[in-house]
Amino acid sequence: MLPGRPGDPLRGRNVVLGVTGSIACYKAIEITSRLVQAGAIVDVLLSKGATEFVTPLAFKAITQRNPYTDMFDPNGPEGEAHVELARRADVILIAPATATALARLSTGLSEDFVTLTAIASVAPVLIAPAMDSQMWAHPAVQANVATLTARGVQFIGPAEGRLASGRIGAGRLVEPERIVDEVRAHLGRTSGDLVGRTVVVTAGGTREAIDPVRYISNHSSGKMGYAVAEAARDRGAEVVIVSTIALPVPAGVRVVSVASAVEMQKAVVAECKNADALVMAAAVADFRPASAADQKLKKSTGTAGTKIDLVENPDIIGSTPTKTKRGTLMKIAFAAETQNLIENAVAKLKSKGARLIVANDVTATDAGFGSDDNRVTILDDAGGRGDLPLMTKYAVGHAILDRVAGLLK
Numbered sequence: 001m002l003p004g005r006p007g008d009p010l011r012g013r014n015v016v017l018g019v020t021g022s023i024a025c026y027k028a029i030e031i032t033s034r035l036v037q038a039g040a041i042v043d044v045l046l047s048k049g050a051t052e053f054v055t056p057l058a059f060k061a062i063t064q065r066n067p068y069t070d071m072f073d074p075n076g077p078e079g080e081a082h083v084e085l086a087r088r089a090d091v092i093l094i095a096p097a098t099a100t101a102l103a104r105l106s107t108g109l110s111e112d113f114v115t116l117t118a119i120a121s122v123a124p125v126l127i128a129p130a131m132d133s134q135m136w137a138h139p140a141v142q143a144n145v146a147t148l149t150a151r152g153v154q155f156i157g158p159a160e161g162r163l164a165s166g167r168i169g170a171g172r173l174v175e176p177e178r179i180v181d182e183v184r185a186h187l188g189r190t191s192g193d194l195v196g197r198t199v200v201v202t203a204g205g206t207r208e209a210i211d212p213v214r215y216i217s218n219h220s221s222g223k224m225g226y227a228v229a230e231a232a233r234d235r236g237a238e239v240v241i242v243s244t245i246a247l248p249v250p251a252g253v254r255v256v257s258v259a260s261a262v263e264m265q266k267a268v269v270a271e272c273k274n275a276d277a278l279v280m281a282a283a284v285a286d287f288r289p290a291s292a293a294d295q296k297l298k299k300s301t302g303t304a305g306t307k308i309d310l311v312e313n314p315d316i317i318g319s320t321p322t323k324t325k326r327g328t329l330m331k332i333a334f335a336a337e338t339q340n341l342i343e344n345a346v347a348k349l350k351s352k353g354a355r356l357i358v359a360n361d362v363t364a365t366d367a368g369f370g371s372d373d374n375r376v377t378i379l380d381d382a383g384g385r386g387d388l389p390l391m392t393k394y395a396v397g398h399a400i401l402d403r404v405a406g407l408l409k
Contacts, residue, residue, distance in 0.1 A: 004039025007398040009187035009234050010180070011039030016085055016123070018094040018114035019059075020101040021049020023164045024130035024173040029054060031095055032062050034180040043068070043085055045113040049098070068113045082113060086121030093183055094118065095156070096130035096173045099141050105153075106144035126186060128156040128179050133169030156182045178251060185233055185252035192236025193405045198275045198326070199232040200268060201225050202282035202316075204245035206261040210308060211293035218283035219362075221370045222247050224334075224393050225281035229253050231397030232279075235405065240275075242267045244282065261285055261313035265320075272320050277330040277404050280317045281358075288313050317352045330407060332400060335359040345379055356380050356403055358396075366390060378403060 004011040015035055019028040028050075035042045044059040044067040056067040068081060086092075094101060094114060101114065105127075110116040118125055127148065135141060136158060145155065157174035174182075189195065203225025205218040222245030230250040232239045239253045242264055249255050256271065258264045261284050272278050287310040297306070322329050333354040335345040338361070345359035360367065360376045367375045367390055374396050378386040380403070388399055 013090040016089040019050040020047045022096040022130040024096040025053035030176040082117040089123040095128035102144040130173035133171040136171040181251040188234040195236035201229040203243040205283040208288035209292040220283035227393035228397040333357040
């Protein structure tokens with residue numbers, strides 16, 4: 001059985017990883033490990049310069065496959081290995097890529113396994129550069145980047161930070177986790193069942209200000225919303241998260257940061273004008289203070305026992321127009337309940353005008369708030385019901401999107 005998560009675009013895909021001679025080569029070992037753990041089949045190509053920094057044995061130990069190093073090795077694979085690798089690759093990732101590698105790829109020079117295979121393939125190419133900031137800024141390097149970009153190559157970084165020279169600047173290899181997620185996002189955009197669709201997801205608990213320091217909110221880690229967003233991205237959708245939470249953002253996903261329910265409503269209405277589906281996973285406060293104090297309320301000023309007048313917050317999912325520029329907006333609601341789970345969820349489904357509602361019992365100790373797992377029931381407006389066992393929130397996201405993809409066809 002393949003490793004990795006079901007639904008991950010990397011699972012079962014052929015990834016050719018080219019490693020060229022940079023001090024950042026050691027990070028290619030982690031990139032390889034992350035790709036393999038995600039279920040990818042990884043073939044590693046090492047330039048001569050790369051072998052000065054890392055050994056082929058390290059990559060063989062991780063991939064259980066022989067890396068390619070010398071095009072003229074009499075003991076190497078028979079035939080034109082670069083042609084076979086180029087043919088079966090689903091994606092080619094070059095990380096780290098040196099200035100020399102960029103120049104060779106830009107001009108069509110193929111003097112090592114990495115550039116030879118990339119030039120022989122029609123697979124998408126992603127490049128993560130790594131070099132000193134002055135080298136990265138050089139006009140010749142930037143001209144090569146522009147040429148490759150015009151040919152459809154996707155660049156990942158470089159990032160800014162401390163470089164091998166001790167300088168601080170652009171040229172640092174993007175962290176392996178992000179590089180792998182960029183590859184994942186690229187594969188999702190080319191093969192998922194939501195390609196061409198736009199999905200808006202809300203996440204986190206809204207914060208309703210009492211004063212500049214205090215607020216009213218609901219329990220929410222935001223993990224469920226971000227998991228749905230990641231799953232939608234992995235299925236090829238353009239994804240926007242309207243979020244109150246600062247969590248790591250999946251590659252390729254756009255975030256609109258908000259705090260209150262009123263701010264979230266404005267953002268959701270604006271983003272849904274061009275959307276196909278709205279997944280309302282946020283924990284929106286039902287009420288907010290009628291007015292917020294301009295300054296922090298102090299106990300010493302006799303405010304103990306002060307009453308806070310509350311007003312009802314807007315119904316975000318109910319007030320978002322169903323008709324959009326793309327047709328009819330599919331609305332997916334969430335119901336976090338402590339009792340009468342199904343009865344309350346059905347009532348909310350009807351009142352919100354949603355196609356689906358995802359209900360979960362927040363009193364469960366092994367799922368829900370703050371957990372990476374969830375146990376939910378999915379109800380639809382036709383009376384259908386699906387009870388899901390305990391699973392990761394990413395898997396729950398895919399279960400929801402299975403229904404969404406089917407309804408959008």
